[in-house]
Amino acid sequence: MDAGAEAVETIQREMTSFARRARASAGRLHPELSLVSYTLLGHLEESGGCRATDLAAHYALDKSTVSRQVSALERAALIERRPDPEDHRVQVLHLTDTGRRILAQVTESRRTAFRERLADWPAEDLERFAEYLVRYNAWAGTTVSGRPPRR
């Protein structure tokens, strides 16, 4: 096996290992927020408010799943639903001030953790690693197996 093929094996193994551990820790990213909630909140921050259906489509989640997550986030007062005057079926989701604050906290805490973790990497390696990850994830349908999800 040549070095390239060997490298592919290693990439596969390491990605699998990462996926497994990530799965185990996704629920306790933060006492307040699961990985999915964090992602949804982040999306709301970026988009400045959107519909539940948009979230479902964007993250390939079932609308029922999003509905429940949204309910939980609303119960926790991190987001609020605003009726859409244009279309009464729609609820536009917005971060509350609390939501923005918690999101910022978690983001900051994760940022610190990542910085610490990558502290002794040379800048050149960081940049290359970042570029590789982007390239890897850009491949349509990033999954553990490397194959696109069904749907």
Add this chain to the structure above:
Amino acid sequence: MDAGAEAVETIQREMTSFARRARASAGRLHPELSLVSYTLLGHLEESGGCRATDLAAHYALDKSTVSRQVSALERAALIERRPDPEDHRVQVLHLTDTGRRILAQVTESRRTAFRERLADWPAEDLERFAEYLVRYNAWAGTTVSGRPPRR
């Protein structure tokens, strides 16, 4: 923000994104095998048989979780339990021929997927990416957040 800090942000974002998608697809790695089952089977293959407790310790899973996974794998005839003549409390787990076959199938299918996905990467990049991943995962307690798991 300097380029290194920017790269750390990107790494965080991409790892998060990968983790989320991996989580979503972990259950349907293969019709036969979840990501966890696949990992356990792989460990049995490598180790040539071990105890359920060893699996639990190695993967930081509860022994009850492993016990149920093992039951399922045994029901599917992918592994078998052999009594340990040395210690009657112990069941040494071994792959069956079917288990070896399925494991090989899944491994092959994933290998193909990864090869395809990484097909147009220069060998040099593959090697560096592999090395970065190893270095990243080697950091004690690989999680999504970058922080070690509680326990």
Add this chain to the structure above:
DNA sequence: CTTCCTGGTTGCATAGTACAACTCGGGCGG
């Protein structure tokens, strides 16, 4: 108005997991 589409909720089922209580066998000190 009737029909169809769309956004969202809810009931039901499932997977994966942890924790705790329990059983059973093994190893030791007396």
Add this chain to the structure above:
DNA sequence: CCGCCCGAGTTGTACTATGCAACCAGGAAG
């Protein structure tokens, strides 16, 4: 040998995240 504690595994219970299907309500086209 006996009593005790420990370690391997199992089982009961509960919880989370999830998907699918059925459903409801608002909107749009005829």
